[in-house]
Amino acid sequence: MLAALLWDVDGTLAETERDGHRVAFNEAFEAHGLPWRWSVERYAELLRVTGGRERLLHDMATQPDAPASPAERERLVTALHAEKNRRYGQIVERGGIALRPGVQRLMREAAAQGVQLAITTTTSRVNLDALLSARLGAAWHTQFAAAVCGEDAPARKPDPQVYLRCLDALQLDADEVLAIEDSPNGLAAACAAGIATLVTRSLNFASHSFEGALAVCDDLDQPAAPSPRLRGARAARIDLALLRQWHGAWWQEPLRA
Structure with missing residues (x-):
């Protein structure tokens, strides 16, 4: 039963991913002075990796200007993910996601x-x-x-x-x-x-x-x-x-x- x-x-x-989390990630990159931007197509590829933090770490491996050490990458991921979550909340509050x-x-x-x-x-x-x-x-x-x-x-x-x-x-x-x-x-x-x-x-x-x-x-x-x-x-x-x-x-x- x-x-x-x-x-x-x-x-x-x-449909939170394309117009919610992706947009919030890009805003977080900009807020931290990073030139990285995830297109719709790139984000669709990254969705094969489950979890926002995990997605960030996976993508950093492809970014030539990413921090060199694992510890520095973890610190940046923590800061970016927190900023992304804050901006995602703002997108939702504005009624951007039904x-x-x-x-x-x-x-x-x-x-x-x-x-x-x-x-x-x-x-x-x-x-x-x-x-x-x-x-x-x-x-x-x-x-x-x-x-x-x-x-x-x-x-x-x-x-x-x-x-x-x-x-x-x-x-x-x-x-x-x-x-x-x-x-x-x-x-x-x-x-x-x-x-x-x-x-x-x-x-x-x-x-x-x-x-x-x-x-x-x-x-x-x-x-x-x-x-x-x-x-x-x-x-x-x-x-x-x-x-x-x-x-x-x-x-x-x-x-x-």
């Missing part, structure tokens, strides 16, 4: 029908709070049974740590929940934890096939294609009744192997 929906944040709840289509609708359906909501993200808690306070109100946390963030699960996706810790917090088994993700690393993390996963492709992964997902859609209000394993028809949009149906079929005994 489906007992909880586990939501990724960046790219899943909202929740993706169907997100609030599905959350309301789940709450009305006794299905718990949880957050499973490796972004920082300050970034999560900035986004959800702006979009769901200051008491957003009361709508979620658990919120596992980067501080709680330092191993980044595709490591399943964030999902395993969320299952512990909810006291549920993997076959009682469904993950909602947007990226290959997110899908891999959820699958590694044994969790069936709906993928709502974000802009940066619009052409990815996402093999192994329970179903794939462009957003929750758009048609969705279930896994061939489910042998189901394409759906007009994602709602809770459909997810319950697909989730139940996913865990039927003949399909588990």
